[in-house]
Amino acid sequence: MSNSGLGRIIKDGLWGSNQALVALLGLCPLLAVTNTAINGLGLGIATTAVLVASNGTVSLIRNLVRSEVRLPVFVLVIASFVTAIELSMNAYFHELHKILGIFIPLIVTNCAIIGRAEAFASKNNLLRSLVDGLSVGVGFTLVLVTLGGMRELIGQGTLFDQAHLMFGAAAEGMSLSLGSDFQGMLLAILPPGAFIGLGLIIAIKNLIDKRLAQTTETKPEAIESGAEAGAS
Template identity: 70%
Template sequence: MAEKSYGALVGEGLWSNNQALVAMLGLCPLLATTTTATNGLGMGLATTTVLVLSNATISLIRNLVRPEVRLPVFVLVIASFVTAVELTMQAQFYELYLVLGLFIPLIVTNCAIIGRAEAFASKARLDRAIVDGLAMGIGFTLVLMVLGGMRELLGQGTLFYQAELLLGPAAEGFGLNLGEGFQGALLAMLPPGAFIGLGFLIALKNIFDKASERRRRARQALTKSAPIHDMAPSSG
């Protein structure tokens, strides 16, 4: 079977096989940490870093690991990178680390990372494993950030609140603030709001996919009917 192009890998990671919207993996951090866009972005970047590094490492050692012990080895690799990311966040982004709390170490159990390691990285070359990890991570990060932004804006009238926790002092005051008088929807900040927001994003993706499929079929129908008209006898 022919290998997928890099463009196809990126398209799958960002849209057609997005781990959050299609595979429904990684829902624990997705629903728990997306109270703000900043939190979602920080969690997404941490997950992407682990995903890329673990994919690359597993691709390099794929021919050295016996099949019967591959899953324990994959988990050990992922846990090592999660520990490195956790320590880095403690040193460089301590306040954001306090906000994300337990969910940073729980990246080890993120089914999206283990799933890509088993389904793709363990069978692919290094360059393709890195592209896959990067695309899947960015796709997951975008969902985290969009869902967090939706909940933050509806719940407290801000967008990228406390961005300086992730981007440094230069980002202080960055973002949108609708004012202290904004009466937000408390539901958006509660766990049910996360489920409702995710459901909305999944529904929106399905609508776009169905519209794209209808356009594709319409183009195919026009392509098939074109030769018939071309073969019709002229009146001259």
């Protein structure tokens, strides 16, 4: 298996086919919990773990499951991993678990997870499926943390506040603050702020993609011009 094939999977998961910015899947938890960066990071790690585990399992059993029952089986696999992760978070990250609440078990209904199981893991080998699950999960997590950090900074004037919920008391110094005089913008941490923030992130991604496409088109033209000049 070529490294270029795996590289393409990683690139698509992180950027080209990012489930939150391109496919627009999993928006319910993404918009609901991203009022802080730590909340986004916690849900992102949980989602990534489910993606990797479910993709790997689906890949291993893909030739054993009849097509008529594949979707119920995939949902059962996903639900099993979500339950295990929810219980683990409740045991080791109890306060964060309480904050994220219902959105942890709702990972089962995340269209991105069942979508990758059906569209990719059920058709590819174990290694490719694991890489796909990891890259898609990390791409989703980056959007969660970026949106959460942006809303937290604008709305509360802090960044990585309550980091101790994930990393323990030693992480209390991770929190950044714009100062006690910063009033903040309430809109940023309200539901409309999530929609506006996500729209801005998508717009920035589309702008970057457009610039990259223009650069790619310009390079062959420059090479051809140089070759013609050399021939003359």
